[in-house]
Amino acid sequence: MPQDPEDPAQLSTAHRVALLSRDDRIFHVVLAQQFDREFIEELCRLAEMIRSIAEARQGAQFLRTLLGHKRAMLYFIQPSTRTFLSFTAACQVLGMPHNEVRNPSTSSEVKGETEDDTIRVLSQYFDLIIMRHPEEGFAEQMAHMLNRMRRTIPLINGGSGKDQHPTQALLDIYTLLRSLGRPAQEGARPIFSPDPLKGKTIAFVGDLQRGRTVRSLAYLLCRFPGVRMLFVSAPELQIGEDIIEYIERHSIEHEIHDDLRAVIDQCDAVYMTRLQDEWDRDGESRSIDYSSYTITYEMAERFKPGMVIMHPLPRRHEIDKRLDNTPHARYWAQVRNGMWMRAAMIASIFNVDARIIDHYHSYYAR
Amino acid sequence: MPQDPEDPAQLSTAHRVALLSRDDRIFHVVLAQQFDREFIEELCRLAEMIRSIAEARQGAQFLRTLLGHKRAMLYFIQPSTRTFLSFTAACQVLGMPHNEVRNPSTSSEVKGETEDDTIRVLSQYFDLIIMRHPEEGFAEQMAHMLNRMRRTIPLINGGSGKDQHPTQALLDIYTLLRSLGRPAQEGARPIFSPDPLKGKTIAFVGDLQRGRTVRSLAYLLCRFPGVRMLFVSAPELQIGEDIIEYIERHSIEHEIHDDLRAVIDQCDAVYMTRLQDEWDRDGESRSIDYSSYTITYEMAERFKPGMVIMHPLPRRHEIDKRLDNTPHARYWAQVRNGMWMRAAMIASIFNVDARIIDHYHSYYAR
Amino acid sequence: MPQDPEDPAQLSTAHRVALLSRDDRIFHVVLAQQFDREFIEELCRLAEMIRSIAEARQGAQFLRTLLGHKRAMLYFIQPSTRTFLSFTAACQVLGMPHNEVRNPSTSSEVKGETEDDTIRVLSQYFDLIIMRHPEEGFAEQMAHMLNRMRRTIPLINGGSGKDQHPTQALLDIYTLLRSLGRPAQEGARPIFSPDPLKGKTIAFVGDLQRGRTVRSLAYLLCRFPGVRMLFVSAPELQIGEDIIEYIERHSIEHEIHDDLRAVIDQCDAVYMTRLQDEWDRDGESRSIDYSSYTITYEMAERFKPGMVIMHPLPRRHEIDKRLDNTPHARYWAQVRNGMWMRAAMIASIFNVDARIIDHYHSYYAR
16 A cells, blocks of 8 residues: 555556556566555565575575576666676576676677667567666666567666666665664564654765766655755755655655765764766866765764765765774665665566565564 | 488588587587478477476476586677577576677687687587687587597587578578468477478568578578578679579579569568678678668558568668567567577487477376 | 695784684685695595586586575686686586676776775675786785675685786696596595605796796695606796795705706606786797797607696697697696686585585495
8 A cells, every 4th residue: 555645646657557567566667756655665674584584595595496487688788887786696696597788889789770679679588677778768768668569578777877776776775774774573574663764864965966876765765754854965966956846745854955064963874975977068076075075084973873874886085984894884785785675676576575475484483 | 300311411421420419419500401301390399399388487497407507608709689698598498507708809819829729628618609700611610620529519500600590590490380380289299280381482681692591591491392482682682692502402492583562462471681781891782772672561451461571680671660560570579489499409409308398298288 | 634734824814814714714715825735635536526426417406506595706807718717617517606797897997986895895795706806916905805894705816917826726736636646436535646746747838937827836736745846938937936935945846947848758747838928018028939838749759658738728839739639638628627626616615515525425435
């Protein structure tokens, strides 16, 4: 039962047809906005179960029996190590064979094929396409096209242009719930606090305009009433107006700031980002003093107890390396969370989540 | 029992040694000419069984137990997406781990190694080499070399120069049999009509001179007496004289044409090809009017009922996109057929075909 | 029980912490010097068992169940085909899924990430990092860093700079033991002669200064008292002084020579190497007459019976190709030995060696 019934309505009918399968389960994963609160928490619980099961050799072997009969295609046209490897590791956790197209120059495109045709061909060999693409909207467009094929397969958006990165947003939420939501075991299922982010302050710091991870995470946080978001950035790199409007429509408390030092003692979580100067048109970000968007070791005395530092990585100098070995640093854990979350998502798409829950119960039930 | 006993004789003794294992089963797959009618139909039936078995989760899992103990090397020195992925997916269907060498610049060749040595080394790690190479005859030469090694492993030619592409030809035949041969279930085995291509007209359209898929398919069609082939091309791009001679030697009816519009209403299948101008020496194909070798939506009213359009892909503009969603379009299905056919071939090379047939019988026998 | 207790002491405490796990089993594999005689022979026996087990389909399937629950990362920043594929095949033998980072230009490093961070991220997704890197000492440095992470995973050095290539050295020793140590079956375990290399003369020929395989192998041979090493090279390319000192400290007999022709009749094994002119600073090796470091067909009449020719490959012209098909040539077998040895090493790191030994016993015990 969606907690935010208003929102799915904001997606057009075409969207809903594209993104949901006939029985209303998630099918394509394209936009962060497509997830309601219930589904987000369900995925986090599923990720938590997969992680527990994988700890034991027997459990890891069970997981690998789940999707051995399917094949995934990672169509990653934009350079990526982390997201790419996270997805491949997630496939491997579930025993799902995968293949990749990464460098279009080794592909048939040199022979003059359209990218639509490439995707159509890939859909013949594989049962899932995971796509990273520089063009905004391309993943969604391909989801629609796949729906028109006789053999329709699901698609996951692994990052599109400056726009969306929904699976990153989900792993970020999962990291927040794990860190701030005090996960516990209740009978045979892992749970998070009833309203895990209520009253929590989360600061987004750095290049918010061009960081698609921030955009996607902000959408998802609107499913958690009571959260407070701070956007800390140079005015030229502030979060887009469309996001602010979306947040306001959901009556989520938020503030605009331009110096991390001014707000660091209020934060329960700080989400750092690097300067994305590869999107610069004319070196315009060179003049920005990024020290106001850097978290230093000296700030630590002003941290709230249990404050967590996150970063989608790769980082540059915006996090003092001396913070790496403090309990505040969650960016490495965040990486690993991504693998479990992506495995949860793929398991959910292929309807093997029930088998995971059963396995978890039979081992963890008291 | 070969249906065309004359032909194997045309292969020299050296050929036969190279291509057959000691017990006269297929070993290396190098040339389209090496297959007799019986073997072609056997492979098509095997592909049909693999496809059926793979539909059920249990079946797909059974298939993946067949070749987990072997390893394949895809040595693809020429750019390729489709054939490469088709083979990898076929390996995955059979649970066969695979590896690849695609970019010789990351390879030892920069250290001055001969390609012969590279193949010898690969033969130590792997149990099968699948090779795509720009040089005509190279795959065959390597098959001979492997036969002289203490540890001899099979080799599959995945496309060599402008010359041969035998597995593409086999998947094309499989697509023709599926489309025109009305496959049926007889007791516990899938069958095609007794003489599935008898009286059928198949037009090859476009760049026939430099399309190795057309050359290889023409060879195979000579195993089907009663078929009629039309070669529709600009005179500069017509099919090679050697192929015409081969066809005539086999008394197969054929015609030369230069405009698709003149023959479209006679065709049971139209095999479209793109202009292969990457082989141009001096832009000589730029002057050709390719509209005579293009199939348009307007032509559809002149199509025979059940006429099928095929294409080895990638395509450019030679097929009107409005035909994509008509039942005539078989090019996407053709892609998927390739995966099943390649799985059938690999299964056959490693003698696990009997296990597939057994499994099929136990599930489908009435 | 180490046969050379003096040596581990030569590794500093930091080394030992880096290279051994808490229960004193091998953990990271970084330097050839870290192995004592007992461990070397244990690995050779394990490699021999894996090879035997893999011969049978059932056995190969058993091996693939051993590490399906782990994942390996091949971080190969330096071009390599052979070593890379050897490791991937070894992973596949043990059923261990693997992934790769080979071209740093597709990686996050273009976004300004340090390599330390890259390795930290990889350690979140994978359970083993196998690393080839142009920088000397980098693998060791990363092993130390991994030890400081909350989630510590093992690292294998797959070749670093001009310095070390410990797994190549191990496969070379394995090849020597197989060739000169007359392996036999004793009860339920394979054994080599008690002192397999005693009184044997092994010549290293060619570019000894820049061939890291020679350096690493020389270290390991010091664990075999009674062996005699000849270093046959142009003075400019002779083996490093540090190696000679190490050998002298271990009282191993050795000689320096500059012409293979002068010593060929004394050799039990000849270890050929190519000119590594990619390390030339100013074409300085162009003036060297490599014919003195070439093994010719004409020399064969002066070979000792059973003499073996080895080469780490790739080769250029330093081995007469007419020797390829003689029983002296072991370089192809050496390649295959590498796969078994690497599988043995990975199995040992993950403590599944006992399960392999059990399986071997139950099948081969009389």
